[in-house]
Amino acid sequence: DQQVKQNSPSLSVQEGRISILNCDYTNSMFDYFLWYKKYPAEGPTFLISISSIKDKNEDGRFTVFLNKSAKHLSLHIVPSQPGDSAVYFCAASVCLSAGNNRKLIWGLGTSLAVNP
Amino acid sequence: DTGVSQNPRHKITKRGQNVTFRCDPISEHNRLYWYRQTLGQGPEFLTYFQNEAQLEKSRLLSDRFSAERPKGSFSTLEIQRTEQGDSAMYLCASSLQENTEAFFGQGTRLTVV
Numbered sequence: 001d002q003q004v005k006q007n008s009p010s011l012s013v014q015e016g017r018i019s020i021l022n023c024d025y026t027n028s029m030f031d032y033f034l035w036y037k038k039y040p041a042e043g044p045t046f047l048i049s050i051s052s053i054k055d056k057n058e059d060g061r062f063t064v065f066l067n068k069s070a071k072h073l074s075l076h077i078v079p080s081q082p083g084d085s086a087v088y089f090c091a092a093s094v095c096l097s098a099g100n101n102r103k104l105i106w107g108l109g110t111s112l113a114v115n116p
Numbered sequence: 117d118t119g120v121s122q123n124p125r126h127k128i129t130k131r132g133q134n135v136t137f138r139c140d141p142i143s144e145h146n147r148l149y150w151y152r153q154t155l156g157q158g159p160e161f162l163t164y165f166q167n168e169a170q171l172e173k174s175r176l177l178s179d180r181f182s183a184e185r186p187k188g189s190f191s192t193l194e195i196q197r198t199e200q201g202d203s204a205m206y207l208c209a210s211s212l213q214e215n216t217e218a219f220f221g222q223g224t225r226l227t228v229v
Contacts, residue, residue, distance in 0.1 A: 004158075009156075032216045034216070034217060036220075041222075041223075041225070042222050042223065043120070043122075043207050043208075043209070043220030043221050043222045043223045044159065044207070044220045045220065046217050046218070046219060046220075049216070049217060089158055089159070091158075093216045096172075102216055103161065103172070104149075104161065104216075104218065106158030106159050106160075107158050108156070108157060108158050109156075109157075109158055
């Protein structure tokens, strides 16, 4: 059962336009969400995160929106650049116990291609 | 500190052989995670350490897999009697206890032939 779902395996966008990557989750206990970017043959790189107490977090060209009622978050990249071409993973964090132990649950990723 | 470091970057081994990977986390990070990733999948959690204590192991981690973090710094992941299904990218990540962002190494690509 996939608790974090990225329903679009791929996305193609023209340079300069907006890229919107979507992520849905099922577990209402998730309280922290992260986006990672991964280039081929490299480990994932942390991109941006959002706490469940917020609905928006912005960092330069990257903005993450969280809709808790819909259990949906999205990553917006504006403007998109060819160097943004990578696989983007959505991950959700849940506290496991009172000892501040946390676990990350990952989506399957969306491959973004930004065309010049 | 240049971030999380993993060695080797690539490993090709024959089926049945043992392999060991090393991960050096960011120095002040208490937590260290091991993940496995196959093509087209998100990272799959294997195990994590808080300092030298191994706090959780995934059911994906069979008896052939063992991980250690003896001094709470670097960690090793050993796979005994490798199988072709073990071929994957093995990722290590570290984080501060208080934070939830995990920073990943570049991974070790294992190919079992």
